Amino acid sequence: MFSYVSTRGKAPHLDFTGATLTGLARDGGLYVPETSPSLSSADLPNMAHQAYLEVAWRVTLPFVEGAISPADLIKILKAAYKSFNHQDITPLRQIGDNFYLLELFHGPTLAFKDVALQFLGQVFDHILARTKQKVTIVGATSGDTGSAAIEAFKGKDNANIFILHPHNRVSEVQRRQMTTVLAPNVFNIAIEGSFDDCQDLVKAMFNDQVFRDDLQLSAINSINWARILAQVVYYVFAAARVGKPVAFCVPTGNFGNVYAGYVARSMGVPVEKLIVATNRNDILHRFFETGKMQTEGVVPSLSPSMDIQVSSNFERLLLNLYGGDGGAVEKTMKLDPHTAVGVGVAEEYRKKNPDSVIVSLATAHPAKFPEAVKKAIGIEPELPAQLADLYQRQEKYEVMSANLARVQQFVRERVKM
Numbered sequence: 549m550f551s552y553v554s555t556r557g558k559a560p561h562l563d564f565t566g567a568t569l570t571g572l573a574r575d576g577g578l579y580v581p582e583t584s585p586s587l588s589s590a591d592l593p594n595m596a597h598q599a600y601l602e603v604a605w606r607v608t609l610p611f612v613e614g615a616i617s618p619a620d621l622i623k624i625l626k627a628a629y630k631s632f633n634h635q636d637i638t639p640l641r642q643i644g645d646n647f648y649l650l651e652l653f654h655g656p657t658l659a660f661k662d663v664a665l666q667f668l669g670q671v672f673d674h675i676l677a678r679t680k681q682k683v684t685i686v687g688a689t690s691g692d693t694g695s696a697a698i699e700a701f702k703g704k705d706n707a708n709i710f711i712l713h714p715h716n717r718v719s720e721v722q723r724r725q726m727t728t729v730l731a732p733n734v735f736n737i738a739i740e741g742s743f744d745d746c747q748d749l750v751k752a753m754f755n756d757q758v759f760r761d762d763l764q765l766s767a768i769n770s771i772n773w774a775r776i777l778a779q780v781v782y783y784v785f786a787a788a789r790v791g792k793p794v795a796f797c798v799p800t801g802n803f804g805n806v807y808a809g810y811v812a813r814s815m816g817v818p819v820e821k822l823i824v825a826t827n828r829n830d831i832l833h834r835f836f837e838t839g840k841m842q843t844e845g846v847v848p849s850l851s852p853s854m855d856i857q858v859s860s861n862f863e864r865l866l867l868n869l870y871g872g873d874g875g876a877v878e879k880t881m882k883l884d885p886h887t888a889v890g891v892g893v894a895e896e897y898r899k900k901n902p903d904s905v906i907v908s909l910a911t912a913h914p915a916k917f918p919e920a921v922k923k924a925i926g927i928e929p930e931l932p933a934q935l936a937d938l939y940q941r942q943e944k945y946e947v948m949s950a951n952l953a954r955v956q957q958f959v960r961e962r963v964k965m
């Protein structure tokens with residue numbers, strides 16, 4: 549059996565299914581593999597010509613040993629990625645000399661979180677069908693995780709899913725992607741408060757041991773190891789296709805995605821560098837979140853020449869980074885805002901390391917953030933065919949104050965039904 553240990557060292561060792569169902573370890577730690585499986589020297593050259601599913605099977609197999617059979621793993625992977633609308637699942641596109649974009653947005657909700665959550669949904673299905681268990685999934689979302697999780701669990705007999713989002717604080721596309729799913733096991737709760745309020749409510753439900761055990765609560769946030777594992781695959785896939793040591797540039801929030809790159813590296817993938825692209829605490833960050841350029845007062849720092857709020861120069865900067873190629877800037881700005889941050893950072897890295905091969909991760913489709921993209925380039929990106937009628941679809945959600953007892957009562961009543 550391949551075994552997982554808690555980062556805090558006090559929770560029991562578990563196999564893959566145990567670690568997946570448990571999510572957060574009982575000692576408050578996160579589950580990690582006890583040892584690191586390696587790829588053989590022949591694996592990567594072989595994978596250069598393999599389909600995504602073949603690579604996925606080879607990469608994930610050692611991590612599920614003793615918990616999921618090789619044949620079942622094939623079924624799980626096939627089912628997980630059948631809803632992607634590109635045959636390569638995560639196609640690698642060359643956008644310059646030694647410069648690639650890894651497109652992670654071809655899943656049902658147009659963000660990279662589908663790669664992980666579609667896999668997680670199938671793993672849950674497999675485990676719960678065998679053990680005849682039924683679980684209650686509760687999660688908080690600031691936008692993308694919620695819809696990806698709902699898509700992965702909608703209509704499943706063995707799970708009810710409750711997703712809390714901050715009322716009026718997610719984009720309309722993001723809200724509609726969650727609230728127009730009318731499957732009877734899906735419940736959207738708009739909390740009158742912030743994302744932090746939503747996350748606090750979810751944590752409080754997990755910390756209520758009676759509630760947790762009564763309802764068989766399960767977590768789908770990025771602490772879940774199965775999500776990380778699914779993301780390791782596309783690093784291996786991309787590195788194999790490039791065929792040389794490569795630097796990955798990753799637009800980063802909770803560090804889940806870039807950590808998956810670290811796991812790929814520890815398996816022997818020649819990762820020259822993992823570039824953590826953040827947009828923390830500046831006006832561009834807020835611009836990308838809300839689509840609004842809004843000043844909030846200057847915060848003095850030790851580098852006062854940089855204490856500037858209105859970043860109308862972002863396009864200039866991008867133009868510089870592209871060596872004056874305006875066409876490239878336009879193309880970049882057509883990327884979704886998160887991807888654009890990654891590409892901007894990658895360009896900077898390329899200037900300093902001209903011999904490096906870079907793969908920058910495209911984490912969402914531009915149509916997920918139409919306001920931000922329209923503000924930047926004046927063009928509203930179109931939703932792909934499967935979501936073309938999103939604005940006409942009926943919505944279903946509850947608006948609730950950030951009151952734990954009220955939310956718990958709502959969940960209890962719905963699970964009983």
Ligand SMILES: *Cc1c(COP(=O)(O)O)cnc(C)c1O
Pocket residue numbers: 659660661692693770799800801802803804805806886911912
């Ligand atoms: C979640 C998300 C991120 C951040 O990913 P982490 O794994 O939290 O670092 C970046 N871009 C998009 C579009 C996302 O949805």
